[in-house]
Amino acid sequence: MNVSDPRITQVHTIDLRFPTSKYSIGSDAVNKDPDYSAAYCILETDGDLRGHGLTFTLGRGTELCVMAIEYLSRFVVGRRLSEITENFAAFSRQLLEDSQFRWLGPEKGVIHLAAAAVINAVWDLYSKVEGKPLWLLLADMMPAQIVSAIDFRYIDDALSPDEALEILCAAKQTMPDRLKLLRSDGYQAYTTSVGWFGFSDEKIRRLAQEALADGWTYFKLKVGGDPEDDLRRGRIVRETIGWENRLMIDANQKWGVEESIVRIRALQELQPWWMEEPTSPDDILGHARIRRETKPTRIATGEHCHNKVMFKQLMQAQAIDVCQIDSCRVAGVNENLAIILMAKKFGIPVCPHAGGVGLCEYVQHLSAFDFLYVSGTMHERVIEFVDHLHEHFVTPVDVRRGRYYMPETPGYSIEIKPDSLQTYAFPHGTYWSEELAGHLA
Amino acid sequence: MNVSDPRITQVHTIDLRFPTSKYSIGSDAVNKDPDYSAAYCILETDGDLRGHGLTFTLGRGTELCVMAIEYLSRFVVGRRLSEITENFAAFSRQLLEDSQFRWLGPEKGVIHLAAAAVINAVWDLYSKVEGKPLWLLLADMMPAQIVSAIDFRYIDDALSPDEALEILCAAKQTMPDRLKLLRSDGYQAYTTSVGWFGFSDEKIRRLAQEALADGWTYFKLKVGGDPEDDLRRGRIVRETIGWENRLMIDANQKWGVEESIVRIRALQELQPWWMEEPTSPDDILGHARIRRETKPTRIATGEHCHNKVMFKQLMQAQAIDVCQIDSCRVAGVNENLAIILMAKKFGIPVCPHAGGVGLCEYVQHLSAFDFLYVSGTMHERVIEFVDHLHEHFVTPVDVRRGRYYMPETPGYSIEIKPDSLQTYAFPHGTYWSEELAGHLA
Numbered sequence: 001m002n003v004s005d006p007r008i009t010q011v012h013t014i015d016l017r018f019p020t021s022k023y024s025i026g027s028d029a030v031n032k033d034p035d036y037s038a039a040y041c042i043l044e045t046d047g048d049l050r051g052h053g054l055t056f057t058l059g060r061g062t063e064l065c066v067m068a069i070e071y072l073s074r075f076v077v078g079r080r081l082s083e084i085t086e087n088f089a090a091f092s093r094q095l096l097e098d099s100q101f102r103w104l105g106p107e108k109g110v111i112h113l114a115a116a117a118v119i120n121a122v123w124d125l126y127s128k129v130e131g132k133p134l135w136l137l138l139a140d141m142m143p144a145q146i147v148s149a150i151d152f153r154y155i156d157d158a159l160s161p162d163e164a165l166e167i168l169c170a171a172k173q174t175m176p177d178r179l180k181l182l183r184s185d186g187y188q189a190y191t192t193s194v195g196w197f198g199f200s201d202e203k204i205r206r207l208a209q210e211a212l213a214d215g216w217t218y219f220k221l222k223v224g225g226d227p228e229d230d231l232r233r234g235r236i237v238r239e240t241i242g243w244e245n246r247l248m249i250d251a252n253q254k255w256g257v258e259e260s261i262v263r264i265r266a267l268q269e270l271q272p273w274w275m276e277e278p279t280s281p282d283d284i285l286g287h288a289r290i291r292r293e294t295k296p297t298r299i300a301t302g303e304h305c306h307n308k309v310m311f312k313q314l315m316q317a318q319a320i321d322v323c324q325i326d327s328c329r330v331a332g333v334n335e336n337l338a339i340i341l342m343a344k345k346f347g348i349p350v351c352p353h354a355g356g357v358g359l360c361e362y363v364q365h366l367s368a369f370d371f372l373y374v375s376g377t378m379h380e381r382v383i384e385f386v387d388h389l390h391e392h393f394v395t396p397v398d399v400r401r402g403r404y405y406m407p408e409t410p411g412y413s414i415e416i417k418p419d420s421l422q423t424y425a426f427p428h429g430t431y432w433s434e435e436l437a438g439h440l441a
Numbered sequence: 442m443n444v445s446d447p448r449i450t451q452v453h454t455i456d457l458r459f460p461t462s463k464y465s466i467g468s469d470a471v472n473k474d475p476d477y478s479a480a481y482c483i484l485e486t487d488g489d490l491r492g493h494g495l496t497f498t499l500g501r502g503t504e505l506c507v508m509a510i511e512y513l514s515r516f517v518v519g520r521r522l523s524e525i526t527e528n529f530a531a532f533s534r535q536l537l538e539d540s541q542f543r544w545l546g547p548e549k550g551v552i553h554l555a556a557a558a559v560i561n562a563v564w565d566l567y568s569k570v571e572g573k574p575l576w577l578l579l580a581d582m583m584p585a586q587i588v589s590a591i592d593f594r595y596i597d598d599a600l601s602p603d604e605a606l607e608i609l610c611a612a613k614q615t616m617p618d619r620l621k622l623l624r625s626d627g628y629q630a631y632t633t634s635v636g637w638f639g640f641s642d643e644k645i646r647r648l649a650q651e652a653l654a655d656g657w658t659y660f661k662l663k664v665g666g667d668p669e670d671d672l673r674r675g676r677i678v679r680e681t682i683g684w685e686n687r688l689m690i691d692a693n694q695k696w697g698v699e700e701s702i703v704r705i706r707a708l709q710e711l712q713p714w715w716m717e718e719p720t721s722p723d724d725i726l727g728h729a730r731i732r733r734e735t736k737p738t739r740i741a742t743g744e745h746c747h748n749k750v751m752f753k754q755l756m757q758a759q760a761i762d763v764c765q766i767d768s769c770r771v772a773g774v775n776e777n778l779a780i781i782l783m784a785k786k787f788g789i790p791v792c793p794h795a796g797g798v799g800l801c802e803y804v805q806h807l808s809a810f811d812f813l814y815v816s817g818t819m820h821e822r823v824i825e826f827v828d829h830l831h832e833h834f835v836t837p838v839d840v841r842r843g844r845y846y847m848p849e850t851p852g853y854s855i856e857i858k859p860d861s862l863q864t865y866a867f868p869h870g871t872y873w874s875e876e877l878a879g880h881l882a
Binding site: 030031032033034035057058059060061063064065067068071097098099100101102103104105106107108109110111112113152153154155156157253256257258279280281282283284285286289304306307309310312313316317 | 471472473474475476498499500501502504505506508509512538539540541542543544545546547548549550551552553554593594595596597598694697698699720721722723724725726727730745747748750751753754757758
């Protein structure tokens with residue numbers, strides 16, 4: 001056993017499901033009854049430290065991601081951490097390019113979600129071994145190390161390794177001041193918790209009032225229902241938060257391209273700070289057309305954007321004003337490094353998708369990396385926040401008065417408490433075995 | 442029990458794997474050791490007829506598709522066939538939009554491959570109940586029925602239901618002559634069997650000679666290795682088949698965008714009839730740029746194009762000259778009807794991807810539909826053919842002198858013999874239990 005370079009001995013997986021659909025938490029125009037869930041994995045090592053990772057899901061189907069993680073485990077078991085981190089891009093490609101498994105993607109859907117859990121777990125372990133939170137581990141890495149963690153295949157027509165290196169080297173020079181600022185002042189957040197689709201008008205008003213009193217200044221509302229309902233709900237939020245605060249609107253892919261244009265125009269009286277996911281996440285040209293025809297409304301998407309090739313095109317096609325990276329839909333930290341660097345090159349602010357379970361815990365690290373090492377600014381950048389399920393984490397996010405304060409605990413902040421794992425493991429955890437017994441009774 | 446309207450009582454699934462990697466069959470620059478496989482399903486009914494469907498895979502990971510099919514079975518079990526076929530677009534959307542499962546896509550990867558198997562099995566059952574091969578069932582349907590089977594969500598900015606109806610109505614008028622021609626003369630095929638990546642120069646030369654003698658006039662070669670090797674292999678094929686026959690070149694996504702441009706230019710001395718999959722299947726704008734910068738080489742892609750939204754954009758962006766639909770990567774017959782109609786509107790010939798296991802059996806029906814009911818022509822259209830594994834099918838394709846002759850047996854031609862199912866079921870079929878015992882011995 002080598003304390004500073006543990007060997008991964010096995011991977012433990014858990015199908016974890018929280019019964020959020022009972023309370024309309026997370027409900028939107030498309031995802032009506034999510035049970036916030038995760039395909040969770042723990043990299044066991046020959047040392048004291050373990051790597052934790054998860055990919056976020058909505059309940060049914062989590063078992064597919066768990067099974068895919070079990071398959072991908074073969075690429076980490078038996079390896080020393082350094083064998084992976086010293087050839088990080090090659091490792092990431094190995095997970096994504098398994099010659100038979102690849103057919104099921106490539107680089108999308110179940111197998112890509114699973115790769116994210118494994119890759120993020122490796123970063124969690126790496127951060128713990130280095131005794132730093134992930135964001136600081138990244139900040140302390142040399143520019144060339146960051147570049148060597150990125151697989152430029154299929155994106156080098158938009159961003160070359162040399163360009164990436166140049167961006168990183170320039171930012172590294174001026175990092176110390178930003179590091180101090182980030183630690184003292186945190187990072188701007190926005191709340192989605194006030195405006196879920198399944199909430200009543202009264203509940204939305206009350207939650208918006210409470211959030212306002214709590215120091216929030218950026219609010220997101222779910223739309224995509226009847227046009228009159230959407231507008232009425234939007235007006236309620238605007239009445240409550242006023243025009244000096246910012247309101248974002250999210251249709252969760254509900255509309256077609258032409259429908260989006262009509263609907264967005266009708267919602268422009270609400271002066272949305274951005275319009276999120278109007279249509280299919282695959283429709284790059286559709287988003288570009290929507291953006292052209294609904295100016296000056298800013299278009300945001302990304303939480304369902306399945307890999308860096310798609311993000312590259314959203315940027316090349318001038319389809320988005322806001323790049324909403326997701327911590328575990330693309331293949332974990334490595335792929336997000338590439339996307340954050342591309343966004344810098346194209347001049348597009350990164351505002352991560354969060355919420356769900358663990359996404360807030362994850363993405364704060366990525367926004368910190370963006371601020372410290374890439375964009376160098378927090379201007380027009382906010383991190384999503386949803387106030388659910390944080391109590392299950394060993395080091396939950398620290399969000400106060402509408403700002404994220406960075407964790408100092410080593411790791412990627414994604415470790416879930418053993419009790420919670422036992423309770424919400426599906427279907428044999430204590431919660432689910434009682435719940436399912438109730439259904440059968 | 443109602444003979445003409447059976448009720449689906451259960452869905453039986455099989456993980457089916459053929460050990461093709463032992464012979465380099467199917468090998469290309471990216472897929473080096475495929476074991477041609479299928480997630481196979483049988484819709485059991487209260488009548489004598491059963492519906493068979495499969496989705497094609499490459500071995501490892503097939504179990505994920507099988508598990509996803511098992512999940513999606515809930516949308517067919519207990520239903521009468523007519524309940525599905527009378528609301529076919531709604532049924533298809535129901536499979537793709539399950540509110541929790543959808544997160545794992547949407548409409549891509551494992552869950553979409555699984556949906557294809559289920560939807561195609563329904564069409565197989567439908568065709569058998571109507572006593573017709575699928576291609577004839579489609580040809581005999583009224584234009585409005587075809588349109589009602591298509592979910593226009595996310596594509597109506599490119600093709601409206603009215604435009605689809607217009608295309609179909611016009612073709613229906615002149616269908617009888619084409620029906621006669623199709624039955625008598627069949628449909629042009631091309632062979633990929635001569636040029637797999639793992640084959641030696643001598644084997645390629647010999648197979649090309651044999652294919653030529655056998656009446657073939659269209660040949661495909663796998664490239665994407667060392668540039669000199671690619672060119673040498675291509676020259677061998679050209680020397681053998683001459684310049685009067687057609688040669689297609691396939692890189693199976695091996696290159697980046699700029700690399701593609703350089704490599705295609707170097708291969709232009711071979712005068713490829715098309716250049717297939719130069720880069721990532723997700724890179725619409727990349728394909729468009731490659732096409733612009735390597736004219737007059739025609740660009741083909743589609744076998745990994747994961748849904749109709751992506752095909753729509755490949756057409757809108759003028760990224761492809763040839764549309765290579767796949768029978769089970771997109772969600773089965775319904776989604777392919779949409780893609781074939783879009784291709785007509787954009788003036789792009791459809792040349793299906795086939796090979797694998799069952800893909801030839803499937804796609805002949807789709808090309809027949811295209812010819813009879815949509816494009817109205819076979820000009821510049823060919824169906825891929827690979828001469829492997831047909832012996833396992835109850836009604837294998839009838840390919841002679843380089844042409845497909847249409848099946849007259851009712852169904853979608855995808856039914857595999859019970860013996861083959863027993864032998865190659867993984868891991869407990871007789872072949873695999875012996876093979877795996879050998880590995881353990």
